[in-house]
Amino acid sequence: xxxxxDKPCPHRGRQLSWLAGILIVxxxxxTPNGRDGNSHTTLLNVSYDPTRELYREFNEAFIQYWQQxxxxxxxxxxxxxxxxxxxxxxxxxxxxxxxxLALAFDIDAIAQKTQKLPADWQQRLPHNSTPYTSIIVFLVxxxxxxxxxxxxxxxxxxxxxxxxxxxxxxxxxxNYLAAWAFALRQxxxxxxxxxxxxxxxxxxxxxxxxxxxxxxxxxxHGIGDVLLxxxxxxxxxxxxxxxxxxxxxxxxxxxxxxxxxxxLDANTEKHGTTRLATEYLQYLFSPTGQRxxxxxFYRPVYPEHADPSDLQRFPDxxxxxxxxxxxxxxxxxxTHFSDGGVFDQIFQEQP
Amino acid sequence: MTRLxxxxxxxxxxxxxPPPRPAGRVIPAMLITISxxxxxxxxxxxxxTVFTEALRKGFATYAAAYSDPAALAAIRLTLxxxxxxxxxxLVFGLCAAWxxxxxxxxGKRLLITLIDIPLAVSPVISGMxxxxxxxxxxxxxARLLDADIQIIFAVPxxxxxxxxxxxxxxARETIPLMEAQGIEEEQxxxxxxxxxxxxxxxxxxxxxxxxxxxxxxxxxxxxxxxxGAVSVVSGHIRGKTNxxxxxxxxxxxxxxxxxxxxxxxxxTLLALMTLLLKSIVEHRSRHAAPDxxxxxxxxxxxxxxxxx
Numbered sequence: 001x002x003x004x005x006d007k008p009c010p011h012r013g014r015q016l017s018w019l020a021g022i023l024i025v026x027x028x029x030x031t032p033n034g035r036d037g038n039s040h041t042t043l044l045n046v047s048y049d050p051t052r053e054l055y056r057e058f059n060e061a062f063i064q065y066w067q068q069x070x071x072x073x074x075x076x077x078x079x080x081x082x083x084x085x086x087x088x089x090x091x092x093x094x095x096x097x098x099x100x101l102a103l104a105f106d107i108d109a110i111a112q113k114t115q116k117l118p119a120d121w122q123q124r125l126p127h128n129s130t131p132y133t134s135i136i137v138f139l140v141x142x143x144x145x146x147x148x149x150x151x152x153x154x155x156x157x158x159x160x161x162x163x164x165x166x167x168x169x170x171x172x173x174x175n176y177l178a179a180w181a182f183a184l185r186q187x188x189x190x191x192x193x194x195x196x197x198x199x200x201x202x203x204x205x206x207x208x209x210x211x212x213x214x215x216x217x218x219x220x221h222g223i224g225d226v227l228l229x230x231x232x233x234x235x236x237x238x239x240x241x242x243x244x245x246x247x248x249x250x251x252x253x254x255x256x257x258x259x260x261x262x263x264l265d266a267n268t269e270k271h272g273t274t275r276l277a278t279e280y281l282q283y284l285f286s287p288t289g290q291r292x293x294x295x296x297f298y299r300p301v302y303p304e305h306a307d308p309s310d311l312q313r314f315p316d317x318x319x320x321x322x323x324x325x326x327x328x329x330x331x332x333x334x335t336h337f338s339d340g341g342v343f344d345q346i347f348q349e350q351p
Numbered sequence: 352m353t354r355l356x357x358x359x360x361x362x363x364x365x366x367x368x369p370p371p372r373p374a375g376r377v378i379p380a381m382l383i384t385i386s387x388x389x390x391x392x393x394x395x396x397x398x399x400t401v402f403t404e405a406l407r408k409g410f411a412t413y414a415a416a417y418s419d420p421a422a423l424a425a426i427r428l429t430l431x432x433x434x435x436x437x438x439x440x441l442v443f444g445l446c447a448a449w450x451x452x453x454x455x456x457x458g459k460r461l462l463i464t465l466i467d468i469p470l471a472v473s474p475v476i477s478g479m480x481x482x483x484x485x486x487x488x489x490x491x492x493a494r495l496l497d498a499d500i501q502i503i504f505a506v507p508x509x510x511x512x513x514x515x516x517x518x519x520x521x522a523r524e525t526i527p528l529m530e531a532q533g534i535e536e537e538q539x540x541x542x543x544x545x546x547x548x549x550x551x552x553x554x555x556x557x558x559x560x561x562x563x564x565x566x567x568x569x570x571x572x573x574x575x576x577x578x579g580a581v582s583v584v585s586g587h588i589r590g591k592t593n594x595x596x597x598x599x600x601x602x603x604x605x606x607x608x609x610x611x612x613x614x615x616x617x618x619t620l621l622a623l624m625t626l627l628l629k630s631i632v633e634h635r636s637r638h639a640a641p642d643x644x645x646x647x648x649x650x651x652x653x654x655x656x657x658x659x
Binding site for chain 1: 482485486487488492496499501503504586587588589590591601603604605606
């Protein structure tokens with residue numbers, strides 16, 4: 001054939017090489033791998049939503065403490081989200097060294113589904129592995145324009161309540177149970193309590209998946225008249241977003257919320273971080289840890305180590321516990337929050 | 352045209368102007384007003400908000416947001432993910448388009464439909480399937496974890512989810528154009544002795560290069576902006592598995608609004624740059640190919656994820 005293939009069109013070749021050039025540049029971007037020259041040990045703490053500020057300061061303190069006592073440089077990674085969602089992630093393979101979640105049930109779920117830690121994990125550290133506690137309070141707009149002073153007032157007409165979803169958020173489960181406990185005390189029967197909680201949840205216009213999402217909905221987006229929140233989250237919102245706009249209302253009765261901590265044995269053994277992770281959690285119970293917890297609006301289990309001015313912020317009110325009123329988390333979870341449980345039922349009922 | 356009008360007076364050499372129709376002015380003006388109002392409400396205002404919020408505490412605070420190591424890590428991860436996902440989808444898109452447009456085989460329609468799946472599926476599901484496939488509870492995932500290969504809640508999972516959601520773009524933009532061009536030129540090349548690859552790289556590809564580039568731009572925009580699917584597989588470890596969109600959410604949740612909007616402004620700039628590149632490519636392709644058939648079909652529109 002008398003056809004020669006010399007340069008069919010110089011233009012084409014150039015533009016093709018342009019395409020190839022883009023490809024090469026794009027691929028070259030892959031080479032510097034994002035890993036931070038892993039020379040030191042890293043600990044991954046998977047936590048729930050409102051602990052961000054606490055652990056940021058606590059981690060700094062612990063890194064320094066560890067450096068001084070062992071000479072070893074460590075780094076601590078954090079992951080935050082709704083407690084149920086975080087537990088789910090650990091079950092699905094997020095390799096946390098320690099879990100610091102909003103309630104014991106979520107850690108029980110990890111123990112049952114993965115065997116990454118023993119079933120009696122809660123007995124390994126003092127106070128049922130709970131270094132700090134909190135209660136459920138109300139956050140309202142400045143001046144309390146709707147006159148919300150106790151749980152009963154929430155059911156007044158025209159009031160919109162903001163709380164996260166109890167299916168995904170630990171804080172929301174405490175909210176729900178606190179409301180239930182109040183109605184139980186006030187009206188004396190489970191049936192009345194159920195009616196009370198049903199009415200309450202029908203007044204919720206936005207059900208976020210985590211506590212911080214709800215705080216933003218209430219504070220930033222200005223939706224709702226009252227936010228049911230962790231005491232620590234309410235104080236933090238007040239501090240971050242201005243005491244001119246909001247105020248905290250403490251109801252006559254609340255629930256003692258105990259967010260526990262644990263190491264995930266299988267993961268720490270794999271990473272060789274068991275000792276480090278254990279001491280990290282024990283440091284939460286140390287005077288430094290307790291002082292930081294109180295500073296970040298958590299009620300320390302050893303108040304003697306906290307700054308007295310921090311403690312003054314916590315009013316003394318009647319508190320019920322999950323064990324006394326609800327027979328423990330396993331029972332409460334099965335009754336109220338499992339699929340088809342009371343929460344699912346009341347959510348489908350008409351008010 | 353005949354008109355029922357008295358014979359027109361002579362027009363003294365002036366060019367005949369069509370009689371003004373009342374609707375001819377009012378309707379376009381109305382439509383433009385409505386469109387502008389709509390755009391202002393849904394596009395310009397949010398765009399302006401991003402930048403005003405980002406700069407609310409001055410430029411120094413804005414710049415400081417970029418010195419946070421976690422922010423830099425998020426930017427690096429976003430670039431890395433795009434740098435892996437886009438070339439892979441480019442190669443896949445070209446293969447698929449080549450096969451579909453130039454060859455006849457059974458199941459061709461099915462293949463086209465399959466390519467569209469990521470566009471039809473909600474991003475949450477796109478992430479969830481990888482958790483189910485590679486998570487600690489699946490057989491495969493448990494094996495991999497035992498072998499110390501972490502897919503989910505690590506960079507590989509984020510890359511996989513991003514590849515999935517950006518898979519259709521290059522193929523989708525290229526196929527219609529390749530099909531429209533037919534196979535005559537290829538047949539001519541083959542008759543003249545060119546091999547299949549020579550034909551592809553010298554005839555087929557140059558003919559569709561603008562469509563391919565357009566697909567790459569859209570693919571890249573989505574890869575860098577994807578939130579939903581990546582959020583599910585990320586594990587949200589600060590400084591490790593947060594891409595830029597996820598980092599925006601984290602900063603926002605930490606009451607760090609200036610930094611959140613600073614990062615959001617970066618994503619917005621990326622979107623604006625995408626638009627610019629897109630119009631350049633459209634312009635070039637129109638110049639390169641005046642024949643309307645070979646213009647870039649715009650089947651898929653760029654929808655960068657909304658920030659915050």
